[in-house]
C-alpha cells in the first residue's frame with residue numbers, strides 16, 4: 001500500500017554546499033509531515049516526464065523538506081539550476097526507512113560520500129529521542145566532506161578522507177571496528193563497494209545493521225520491477241521493500257554495482 005502524495009512544490013532555497021553538491025529546501029508540508037528517515041521522493045526534473053529521479057529525504061523542518069544531491073546527469077543538472085520560487089513536481093514519501101530499536105541507546109552511523117543524505121534525517125530524529133550518535137563520515141577529500149556546521153550539534157563525528165586531506169586518512173570501513181563495541185545498532189548509507197568491504201571482511205561481527213541501497217529505479221513505486229534484488233527471503237523491490245534493508249538480508253554476491 002503506497003501512501004505517497006503527489007505535490008507541486010515551491011523551492012525555498014538551492015545552494016551548492018560542496019563542489020557539485022546541492023542542498024535544496026522545498027515547501028512540501030504533506031510529504032514532510034509523514035516522512036520517515038531513510039525514505040525518498042521521486043522528483044520530476046524538467047521536461048523528462050518519463051523518468052523521475054529518486055532522491056533521499058535529507059531533512060524535514062516545519063513543513064519543508066531538504067534534499068542533498070550530486071549534480072551528475074541531465075536530471076540533477078536541471079535541479080541544481082532551480083531558483084527560489086521555482087516549482088518542482090515530487091512524489092513521496094516512498095519506500096521503507098530506517099527503524100531505531102527502543103532499547104538501542106548508542107547508534108553508529110556510517111556515511112560514505114553522498115550517503116550522508118538520508119543519515120542526516122536519521123541523526124536528527126534519533127537525537128530528538130535522546131539517543132547517542134557517533135557518525136563516521138567519509139569523503140574522497142577535504143572539500144567533499146559534509147560541512148560540520150550543518151550536522152546536529154550533539155553528535156560525535158569522525159571524518160575520514162581517502163587522501164588524508166582532512167581527518168583520518170583512509171575509509172570509514174578502516175575505522176569501523178574501533179567503534180563497533182559501543183554501538184547498539186548500526187545504520188549505513190554509501191556506495192555498494194563500501195557495503196562489499198564490510199561484507200567481505202566481516203566488519204559487523206554480527207551486530208545489527210540497516211543499510212540503504214542505491215539501485216537504478218524507473219517508477220519508484222513497485223510497478224515496474226526494475227529495481228528487484230535477491231534477498232534471503234526471495235526477490236525484493238528496492239523502491240517498495242527498501243531502500244533500507246537489514247545488512248544480512250541482502251545476498252551481496254549477487255548484487256550488481258551501479
Ligand SMILES: Cc1cc2nc3c(=O)[nH]c(=O)nc-3n(C[C@H](O)[C@H](O)[C@H](O)COP(=O)(O)OP(=O)(O)OC[C@H]3O[C@@H](n4cnc5c(N)ncnc54)[C@H](O)[C@@H]3O)c2cc1C
Nearest residue numbers: 051053054055056069070072073074075076117215216217
Ligand atoms: C532510493 C534512492 C535514493 C537516492 N538518494 C540520493 C540522494 O539523496 N542524493 C543523490 O545525489 N543521489 C541519490 N540517489 C541517486 C540518484 O537518484 C541518481 O544519482 C540520479 O537519479 C541521477 O540522475 P541524473 O539525472 O543526474 O543522471 P542521469 O544519468 O541523467 O539519469 C538517467 C537515468 O538513470 C537513473 N540513474 C542514474 N544514476 C542512478 C543512480 N545512482 N541510482 C538510481 N538511478 C540512477 C536516473 O533515475 C535516470 O532515470 C538515490 C538513488 C536511490 C535509488
Ligand code: FES
Nearest residue numbers: 220222224225239
Ligand atoms: S523502480 Fe519500479 S518497481 Fe522499483
